Amino acid sequence: MKLHTISVLVTNEVGVLSRIVDLFSGRGYNIESLTVAPTVDSIYSRVTIVTKADNDVVEQICKQLNRLIPVIKVANLSIGEALEYEIGLIKVGVSDEVKSDFINIVTQANAKILDVNDKVYTVKIDGDEKAVQTFAELVRPYGIKEFVRSGKVAITKGNQFSIIKNKKEEQQIKNI
Amino acid sequence: MDKVMYSGAQILLKSLQQEGVEEVFGYPGGVVLPLYDALYLQDDIKHYLVRHEQAAIHAAEGYARVSGKAGVAIVTSGPGACNTITGLANAYYDGTPLILITGQVNSKLIGQDAFQEADIVGITRSCCKHNYLVKDVRDLARVIKEAFYIATTGKKGPVVVDIPVDVFNAKCNFVYPKNVELVGYNPTYKGHPLQIQRALKTLFEAKRPVIISGGGVVASNASRELKELATRLSIPVVHTLMGAGTYPDNLETSLGMMGMHGSYCANLTVANSDCIFAIGTRFSDRITGCLKRFARDAQVIHIDIDPCSISKNVKASIPIVGDIHYVLTEMLKYLEKSGHKINEEQKNKWFNEIQEWKNKSVITEKKSEKLSALTVLKTIHEYTKNDEPIVSTEVGQHQMWTAQNFKFNEPRKLITSGGLGTMGFGFPAAMGAAVAKKGSYILNIAGDGSIQMNIQELMTCVDYKFKVINCIINNGYLGMVRQWQEKIYDKHYSQTKISSPDFVKLAQSYGALGLRVEKEEDIIPALQQAIEYDGPVMIDFVCENCEMVYPWVLAGKPIDNVLLSGEDLK
Numbered sequence: 174m175k176l177h178t179i180s181v182l183v184t185n186e187v188g189v190l191s192r193i194v195d196l197f198s199g200r201g202y203n204i205e206s207l208t209v210a211p212t213v214d215s216i217y218s219r220v221t222i223v224t225k226a227d228n229d230v231v232e233q234i235c236k237q238l239n240r241l242i243p244v245i246k247v248a249n250l251s252i253g254e255a256l257e258y259e260i261g262l263i264k265v266g267v268s269d270e271v272k273s274d275f276i277n278i279v280t281q282a283n284a285k286i287l288d289v290n291d292k293v294y295t296v297k298i299d300g301d302e303k304a305v306q307t308f309a310e311l312v313r314p315y316g317i318k319e320f321v322r323s324g325k326v327a328i329t330k331g332n333q334f335s336i337i338k339n340k341k342e343e344q345q346i347k348n349i
Numbered sequence: 350m351d352k353v354m355y356s357g358a359q360i361l362l363k364s365l366q367q368e369g370v371e372e373v374f375g376y377p378g379g380v381v382l383p384l385y386d387a388l389y390l391q392d393d394i395k396h397y398l399v400r401h402e403q404a405a406i407h408a409a410e411g412y413a414r415v416s417g418k419a420g421v422a423i424v425t426s427g428p429g430a431c432n433t434i435t436g437l438a439n440a441y442y443d444g445t446p447l448i449l450i451t452g453q454v455n456s457k458l459i460g461q462d463a464f465q466e467a468d469i470v471g472i473t474r475s476c477c478k479h480n481y482l483v484k485d486v487r488d489l490a491r492v493i494k495e496a497f498y499i500a501t502t503g504k505k506g507p508v509v510v511d512i513p514v515d516v517f518n519a520k521c522n523f524v525y526p527k528n529v530e531l532v533g534y535n536p537t538y539k540g541h542p543l544q545i546q547r548a549l550k551t552l553f554e555a556k557r558p559v560i561i562s563g564g565g566v567v568a569s570n571a572s573r574e575l576k577e578l579a580t581r582l583s584i585p586v587v588h589t590l591m592g593a594g595t596y597p598d599n600l601e602t603s604l605g606m607m608g609m610h611g612s613y614c615a616n617l618t619v620a621n622s623d624c625i626f627a628i629g630t631r632f633s634d635r636i637t638g639c640l641k642r643f644a645r646d647a648q649v650i651h652i653d654i655d656p657c658s659i660s661k662n663v664k665a666s667i668p669i670v671g672d673i674h675y676v677l678t679e680m681l682k683y684l685e686k687s688g689h690k691i692n693e694e695q696k697n698k699w700f701n702e703i704q705e706w707k708n709k710s711v712i713t714e715k716k717s718e719k720l721s722a723l724t725v726l727k728t729i730h731e732y733t734k735n736d737e738p739i740v741s742t743e744v745g746q747h748q749m750w751t752a753q754n755f756k757f758n759e760p761r762k763l764i765t766s767g768g769l770g771t772m773g774f775g776f777p778a779a780m781g782a783a784v785a786k787k788g789s790y791i792l793n794i795a796g797d798g799s800i801q802m803n804i805q806e807l808m809t810c811v812d813y814k815f816k817v818i819n820c821i822i823n824n825g826y827l828g829m830v831r832q833w834q835e836k837i838y839d840k841h842y843s844q845t846k847i848s849s850p851d852f853v854k855l856a857q858s859y860g861a862l863g864l865r866v867e868k869e870e871d872i873i874p875a876l877q878q879a880i881e882y883d884g885p886v887m888i889d890f891v892c893e894n895c896e897m898v899y900p901w902v903l904a905g906k907p908i909d910n911v912l913l914s915g916e917d918l919k
Contacts, residue, residue: 184533187482192474199475236657242479242499245533 176205177231178257178327181220181238182246185211189243193220196237202226206259206324217245221326250327257327261298261305264319265312268292275315282308293318354520357486357512358387361450364493366393367525370421372412372784373397374405378425379465380452383517397784397813400805402429404777406436406507407803410445411781414764415739417570419446419500420781426452427465430511431472435771438476440507442768443591444568446500447507448493449477456484456513469511478506486519491526498529503536504655505568536654540671545679548626548650548667553689555624555648557699558584561607561636564591564767565629565653565673567760572596574677575628581684583696585703587615589630591767594757604703608636609902610749613911614706616902619644620909621702627651627665629673631658633768638908652676711899712914719893720869722822723750726794728872729820730755733792733880739764739782740792743775743799746828749898751794773802776819780806783815790816790880797823797849807859810885817886818879821852824892832897852889861885 183189190209197204205223212219226234231249238247250257267275269292279286279296282304288295298308302325309320355363361384365373374397377385388396399405402424409420424430430451440447454463470482479499481492489512496508552558566575572595579586579602586596587607596603607615619625625647630636637643640662651658651665652673659668669676713723726747740755741764742748748765757763764782766774779793800821810817822828831845856863862882864875866889879886901912 188470188474191471195474233657233661240655240657242531242534 174225174227176223176225176251178250178255178325179222179224179231179235179238180248180250180327181222181244182212183218183220184243184245185216185218186243189218189241190220192241192243193222193238196234196241197222197224200234202230202234208324208326219326221324223325248329250329254330255327256330257301257325258299259302259305259325260323261309262287262321263296263298263309263312263317265294265296266292266316266318267294271315275312278311282311284308352522355523356383356387357489357517357519358384360486360489360521360523361493361512361517362387362391362394363523364490364525365421368493368497369418370394373421373423374399374408374412374781375423375450376402376405376425376429378429378452380426380454380514381423381429381450381517383514384423384450384452384512396423397780397809399777399780399809401803402432403436403773404780404803404806404809406433406447406449407439407771407774407777408781408784409447409449410436410440410443410774411741411764411778412785413440413445413447413781414778415761415782415785417761419448419497421448421450423450424452425465426454426469427467429465430469431467434472434476435769437473437507437509439766439769439771439774441476441478443766444505444564445507446505448496448500449507449509451509451511452517453482453511453513455515457515459513469509473509477509478504480509480511482511482513483516484513486516486521489516490523494526495529495531498531499534503534504565504653504658537656537670538654538672538675540652540669540676540679542679544667544669545676546683548652548669549680549683549687551624551648551650551667552582552584552626553687555622556695557622557702558582558624558626559604559618559622560584560586560596561589561619561625561627561630562586562592562595563589563628563630566592566595567629569629569654569673570760571628571674571677572760574674574681576600578677578681578684581681583691584626585618585700587611587619589633589636589767590752590765592630593752593763593765594760597758598756599758604707606752607908608633609638609904610753610898610900611636611902611908612753613709613900613913614703616900616908616911617706618703620907622647624648624650627663628677629653631655632662634662634904636908637662638902638904638906638910642907709913712916714914716895717893720867720872720890722747722824722890722892722896723754724869725820725822725866725872725890725892726750726754728869729792729794729876732873732876736789736880737762738790738792739779739786740794741765741775741779741782742793743795743802744770744772744829745796745799746824746832746896746898747794747796747799747822749829750822772799776800776803776817777806779817779819780810780813780815783810783813783817790818793817793819795819795821796828797821797825798827798847800852801847801849804855807856807861807885807887811860814884816882816884818876819885819887821887821889822892823849823852823889824894824896825849826894828896829898831895835895835897837903852887856885856887859885861887863887863889865889865891867891
């Protein structure tokens with residue numbers, strides 16, 4: 174079983190997320206991470222789901238997602254090359270003695286200090302899953318007080334798109 | 350534009366009318382009172398009052414299956430809506446177009462645990478094709494338009510529209526939309542031309558081809574095209590339970606039903622085929638048996654309108670997503686152009702092999718002096734076959750015996766719960782059939798267990814004089830479960846012996862005709878009396894307790910592992 178990133182374009186309406194989540198839970202598929210946000214055109218939303226499953230199962234999941242009425246397009250991004258990003262927000266307690274070491278690590282990892290308050294540093298790290306995980310491991314010895322991690326967002330590389338095709342063309346099919 | 354203001358209830362009824370709805374099944378309640386008031390004040394839509402909401406939705410399904418139109422059921426919120434869940438799941442499985450209107454508590458009370466509140470959109474999400482909660486009366490007409498469009502296109506199915514009581518009362522003008530705009534819903538109708546040609550070429554080259562005809566052929570009204578293609582290519586046809594009647598049983602090339610209780614010949618033919626042409630079937634475990642050993646040597650051509658059905662269970666070598674009617678019509682065109690000639694020698698060889706399997710049939714043994722269910726059903730079929738009645742069934746042994754022994758020459762004649770296997774489906778479905786096909790009698794073949802699941806509908810039948818003839822195969826057991834217990838669970842008849850009321854007296858107390866048959870010679874006179882009677886009938890056929898359904902392929906075994914009698918099992 175390997176991880177798959179499924180990008181789902183949906184109409185932005187009440188209940189659409191639960192339809193998608195139900196489809197996973199009702200069949201016993203686990204969701205590793207999930208992000209949802211409106212697209213530039215706010216009548217649509219993009220749902221990015223990371224799930225662990227065999228290829229056959231993922232193919233079936235994608236077909237069943239497509240069967241949902243508010244789902245416009247489903248793309249399994251792990252099949253092609255895709256850019257994947259996620260964000261981690263970490264609160265670390267840092268004493269004055271190790272402060273400079275800590276800031277060094279932050280700078281080298283391209284992370285950003287967002288807030289310093291009473292020796293507690295809140296840091297943002299972004300990157301692929303590995304980058305976020307590695308950074309967390311690096312600062313762990315300082316004492317992680319809280320670690321909040323986003324789900325993944327992903328986009329295809331280059332001249333490939335997982336957006337709606339020609340609306341007119343779809344309308345024609347519908348009118349048959 | 351129409352400037353008159355209508356209430357939500359009136360808009361709903363006007364929208365139903367726009368969709369050609371003339372008959373609905375339902376049961377009133379608190380929050381649907383405004384709708385029932387609007388129903389009272391009009392004559393265009395006839396409402397049939399059932400005795401249980403489950404019966405309303407099954408009746409709507411029976412109506413839809415017979416008429417080919419979407420069935421409509423109306424129920425109230427909370428318990429009323431919850432009682433329809435089984436019917437929704439049943440229709441979703443078998444791809445029956447239905448619209449279920451459920452009342453909902455006032456939209457301002459939703460989520461506040463109001464009286465008779467249930468989250469129906471949440472509850473029904475996984476057992477219907479789509480559902481709506483209408484919170485604004487201005488959305489109502491559009492939602493109904495979309496609901497019908499979704500229910501009756503693609504793989505058909507039930508759509509739930511949940512309407513709060515304040516939306517029924519709110520007013521706005523009525524404009525019924527002409528078109529549907531659903532960006533995310535575009536069923537594929539036109540199968541890919543190259544795939545269609547590839548499929549045809551593969552069929553030309555096949556030495557031992559067979560067609561499996563499923564419920565999709567009924568949904569797509571493609572029986573005629575199927576018959577023509579099978580005849581012109583000389584391919585034998587087997588059908589699934591849902592595909593009964595899609596290919597005329599009276600043709601020599603029809604091999605009957607396949608699957609767990611399918612005919613020996615049908616199963617052997619599929620198992621030995623080198624090219625399976627599956628049309629509108631989802632390869633349920635009841636037809637494939639052991640999946641790993643299912644048709645290992647065969648190429649599989651699979652047409653289905655639902656991409657999810659393709660390569661879900663059986664991997665298709667040539668998948669074709671599209672409307673069966675369209676795809677078969679295209680195939681016939683290509684066939685015409687190709688000038689293909691059948692290899693007679695090859696064809697005869699295959700048909701000779703099939704003939705040998707045909708000769709093998711179930712070995713029956715008489716166990717007692719009581720009536721044999723098989724004899725009863727064969728006699729019923731023999732006596733009624735010229736009328737070609739619509740036959741509904743409940744679920745269990747009697748259902749399988751009916752599917753095996755009744756010959757259907759057209760689709761929409763056998764109304765049965767295929768995928769979900771719902772006991773209690775047949776009787777209310779028969780009422781729906783009676784509404785869809787007025788003037789003819791409907792046979793409901795039932796077991797003594799199943800009939801008791803919705804027996805209250807006798808009253809509905811009496812009220813509306815539905816000519817439903819319930820033929821109860823009364824063997825004192827939940828026969829199918831008993832059958833498994835006998836062979837697989839060491840004769841531990843756990844909770845399968847079931848008692849019944851005196852069906853004759855029960856029928857009489859409802860005002861229906863009740864008859865009891867205990868001897869073979871009484872079967873036909875009873876049927877005669879039942880058919881002549883103007884109203885519902887219950888015939889209690891007192892049958893042998895331990896009769897078993899054969900052929901039988903045990904669950905998980907390959908489909909050519911067919912048992913023809915109890916002896917085979919030992």
